[in-house]
Amino acid sequence: MGKVILEVNRLQKFFEISRNQTLQAVNDVSFQISQGETFGLVGESGCGKSTIGRTILGLYDKTAGEVLYDGKDIHALKENEKFQLHRKMQMIFQDPYASLNPRSTVQEIISEPMEVHHIYRHKHEIKERVYHLLEEVGLQREHANRYPHEFSGGQRQRIGIARALALEPDFIIADEPISALDVSVQAQIVNLLKEIQREKGLTFLFIAHDLSMVKQISDRIGVMYLGNLVELTQAEALYERPLHPYTKALLSAIPIPDPVVEEKRERIILQGELPSPISPPSGCVFRTRCPRAMNICEQQKPPFQEIEPGHYVACHLYH
Amino acid sequence: METLLEVRDLHVTFSTYGGTVKAVRGVYFHLNKGETLAIVGESGCGKSVTSQAIMRLIPEPPGKITKGEVIFKGKDLASYTEKQMRAIRGVDISMIFQDPMTALNPTLTIGTQLMEGLREHQAVSGEEAKIKALEMMHLVGIPNPKERLKQYPHHFSGGMRQRIVIAMALICEPELLIADEPTTALDVTIQAQILELFGHIQATTGVSIILITHDLGVVAKIADRIAVMYAGKIIETGTKHDIFYDAQHPYTKGLLNSVPRLDLKEERLTPIDGTPPDLFSPPRGCPFTPRCPLAMEVCGKVYPVTTERSRSHHVDCWLQDERAQQLLARTANQ
Numbered sequence: 292m293g294k295v296i297l298e299v300n301r302l303q304k305f306f307e308i309s310r311n312q313t314l315q316a317v318n319d320v321s322f323q324i325s326q327g328e329t330f331g332l333v334g335e336s337g338c339g340k341s342t343i344g345r346t347i348l349g350l351y352d353k354t355a356g357e358v359l360y361d362g363k364d365i366h367a368l369k370e371n372e373k374f375q376l377h378r379k380m381q382m383i384f385q386d387p388y389a390s391l392n393p394r395s396t397v398q399e400i401i402s403e404p405m406e407v408h409h410i411y412r413h414k415h416e417i418k419e420r421v422y423h424l425l426e427e428v429g430l431q432r433e434h435a436n437r438y439p440h441e442f443s444g445g446q447r448q449r450i451g452i453a454r455a456l457a458l459e460p461d462f463i464i465a466d467e468p469i470s471a472l473d474v475s476v477q478a479q480i481v482n483l484l485k486e487i488q489r490e491k492g493l494t495f496l497f498i499a500h501d502l503s504m505v506k507q508i509s510d511r512i513g514v515m516y517l518g519n520l521v522e523l524t525q526a527e528a529l530y531e532r533p534l535h536p537y538t539k540a541l542l543s544a545i546p547i548p549d550p551v552v553e554e555k556r557e558r559i560i561l562q563g564e565l566p567s568p569i570s571p572p573s574g575c576v577f578r579t580r581c582p583r584a585m586n587i588c589e590q591q592k593p594p595f596q597e598i599e600p601g602h603y604v605a606c607h608l609y610h
Numbered sequence: 611m612e613t614l615l616e617v618r619d620l621h622v623t624f625s626t627y628g629g630t631v632k633a634v635r636g637v638y639f640h641l642n643k644g645e646t647l648a649i650v651g652e653s654g655c656g657k658s659v660t661s662q663a664i665m666r667l668i669p670e671p672p673g674k675i676t677k678g679e680v681i682f683k684g685k686d687l688a689s690y691t692e693k694q695m696r697a698i699r700g701v702d703i704s705m706i707f708q709d710p711m712t713a714l715n716p717t718l719t720i721g722t723q724l725m726e727g728l729r730e731h732q733a734v735s736g737e738e739a740k741i742k743a744l745e746m747m748h749l750v751g752i753p754n755p756k757e758r759l760k761q762y763p764h765h766f767s768g769g770m771r772q773r774i775v776i777a778m779a780l781i782c783e784p785e786l787l788i789a790d791e792p793t794t795a796l797d798v799t800i801q802a803q804i805l806e807l808f809g810h811i812q813a814t815t816g817v818s819i820i821l822i823t824h825d826l827g828v829v830a831k832i833a834d835r836i837a838v839m840y841a842g843k844i845i846e847t848g849t850k851h852d853i854f855y856d857a858q859h860p861y862t863k864g865l866l867n868s869v870p871r872l873d874l875k876e877e878r879l880t881p882i883d884g885t886p887p888d889l890f891s892p893p894r895g896c897p898f899t900p901r902c903p904l905a906m907e908v909c910g911k912v913y914p915v916t917t918e919r920s921r922s923h924h925v926d927c928w929l930q931d932e933r934a935q936q937l938l939a940r941t942a943n944q
């Protein structure tokens with residue numbers, strides 16, 4: 292694994308939703324991503340995954356903490372530095388339908404970032420590059436003159452990926468890139484992303500709620516709950532030795548497509564509902580649903596600490 | 611085992627300005643009393659349309675049931691009038707959908723909505739309806755039912771709303787519950803609660819369930835039998851064991867191989883190449899032909915005959931035909 296390329300330190304992102312209400316979308320999150328690594332971020336709807344992605348890209352201001360890319364604080368960059376940074380960092384979105392302009396041809400969609408950044412001097416160079424990119428993502432050069440609506444969901448996601456690769460980025464944030472796709476097509480896209488990652492040595496932040504898919508593609512995984520990172524470790528270790536009670540429940544809730552295995556599995560059914568990020572519980576945010584909650588959990592927020600080498604957990608059971 | 615529902619040769623089309631969509635193209639399946647049948651398949655293959663056709667909820671026009679029988683307890687619902695169907699819906703057969711919000715009226719309390727369904731179909735007093743509503747709230751696991759009855763849908767979380775929708779569907783004690791992707795919009799930990807609830811409901815009420823889903827994990831957990839659908843056809847049916855451990859159709863196999871498993875270390879996923887066909891002009895023969903690694907000449911021309919692998923296990927694939935086996939053996943020897 293290469294050197295640390297992205298450093299997120301005690302990042303906070305709060306939204307003021309009215310004069311006296313603050314929504315704590317991301318609260319005190321820290322992690323690092325090394326060059327060439329795929330880092331998966333999982334958690335249930337509304338836990339703050341996309342907000343982290345957007346704050347890293349500088350699309351949102353931070354409330355507190357810092358995001359360092361290649362050692363530079365991305366929220367302190369000047370306009371032209373930001374512009375340069377966006378060449379290196381690209382994003383792939385969930386909805387291949389909404390993220391592609393329906394009135395542009397595939398050619399126009401993929402070449403737009405190259406034109407904005409004045410990468411090539413000649414039109415034909417751009418055209419060649421688009422053809423090359425299309426082939427790279429498993430499409431054909433003939434597709435260049437067509438419009439997004441002429442493609443299936445999986446093909447549109449390939450177009451989105453080609454566009455993200457156009458500027459030869461170092462770092463890609465993929466926010467639920469496969470959730471809108473069919474099961475059999477999801478595997479195509481995951482394999483494609485893996486291949487591209489390996490060939491180009493790209494660094495990936497892969498955001499998703501489907502832990503079985505995330506495990507497939509990630510080197511390390513961070514698990515979020517209500518704006519907090521609660522556990523972080525190697526992909527395999529997370530499945531084999533989950534430590535945080537929320538991770539355990541989350542893993543046990545995912546049904547495995549094998550009836551015999553499924554019958555024998557022990558299941559932790561969490562009681563209750565997800566609390567609101569506007570008034571999160573005191574102490575440990577998971578305590579209202581945690582089967583192991585103790586007195587201290589209500590009074591003190593558990594620190595996010597390294598319990599074993601490379602394995603971080605925020606839970607009082609381990610301190 | 612007693613058959614509760616049998617669907618025979620069902621065809622449904624939609625006329626759109628782009629042409630006629632052949633959404634369901636000759637579907638056969640049956641459901642036994644007290645069992646859970648899962649209909650699985652990818653987006654657009656016709657799962658929802660099939661269930662809407664059973665309930666006669668296809669919007670007409672643009673939709674039309676062009677052919678087929680839906681035998682429910684010996685009677686063909688396909689020949690029922692709208693008035694007759696109204697006496698069936700919500701009483702004998704209930705349906706729940708993916709998005710619980712569309713099933714609930716935001717301007718009425720949960721209690722009113724629960725009791726409304728009951729009072730519409732049964733001559734019960736207000737007091738009796740209330741007792742029944744409380745009983746249902748209890749069945750689906752909603753705490754403090756008395757207070758909760760007075761609240762509006764927006765006071766409930768997504769998981770709670772789906773519980774309420776399930777309570778509404780069950781209040782007239784139907785014999786058949788059709789659940790169309792009931793947990794797809796929910797988080798996994800909430801999905802686990804709802805799946806648990808389905809098991810509990812079936813054990814307490816004996817209701818038969820048709821579960822529509824694309825999640826094979828969910829199927830592995832709660833189905834008894836499975837019907838695999840592709841491009842408007844049911845291409846393989848069998849018990850849960852038949853399908854998960856003895857799948858015969860190349861599409862079923864491909865689908866099973868393409869889902870990642872949390873409990874296994876997999877270097878690479880095995881996707882199915884290509885995409886499902888469009889239903890404006892479905893291929894003449896087996897619709898899986900363009901994606902099938904084993905396709906033969908006959909496949910693209912003639913739809914395969916249904917072969918009975920065992921009494922419970924049926925497959926629509928030419929590979930099951932002896933003549934194809936011989937052909938394969940011959941090509942393998944070459």
Ligand SMILES: Nc1ncnc2c1ncn2[C@@H]1O[C@H](COP(=O)(O)OP(=O)(O)OP(=O)(O)O)[C@@H](O)[C@H]1O
Pocket residue numbers: 306308314315316334335336337338339340341342343500568
């Ligand atoms: N621009 C915004 N203004 C106000 N609140 C926001 C904004 N963006 C996100 N939020 C809130 O912040 C929380 C985290 O949202 P976020 O989109 O990051 O979640 P997520 O983990 O990506 O969820 P999902 O899996 O549903 O995409 C949610 O409660 C959301 O409603």
Ligand SMILES: Nc1ncnc2c1ncn2[C@@H]1O[C@H](COP(=O)(O)OP(=O)(O)OP(=O)(O)O)[C@@H](O)[C@H]1O
Pocket residue numbers: 624625626631633651652653654655656657658659660669672673824889
């Ligand atoms: N009202 C309608 N008008 C036109 N076409 C329709 C209509 N309803 C369904 N269809 C078409 O019928 C086909 C089958 O749709 P259906 O909703 O049954 O798919 P599905 O298997 O339930 O998919 P999903 O998993 O996405 O819910 C699709 O091609 C769809 O576009």
Ligand code: SF4
Pocket residue numbers: 535536537575576577578579581582583584585588593605606607608
């Ligand atoms: S800190 Fe307490 S409440 Fe939080 S996860 Fe650990 S045991 Fe549960």
Ligand code: SF4
Pocket residue numbers: 859860861896897898899902903904905906909910914926927928929
């Ligand atoms: S009938 Fe032919 S194309 Fe269809 S699944 Fe069988 S082998 Fe493949």
Ligand SMILES: [Mg+2]
Pocket residue numbers: 340341342466
């Ligand atoms: Mg998101």
Ligand SMILES: [Mg+2]
Pocket residue numbers: 657658659790
């Ligand atoms: Mg559907």
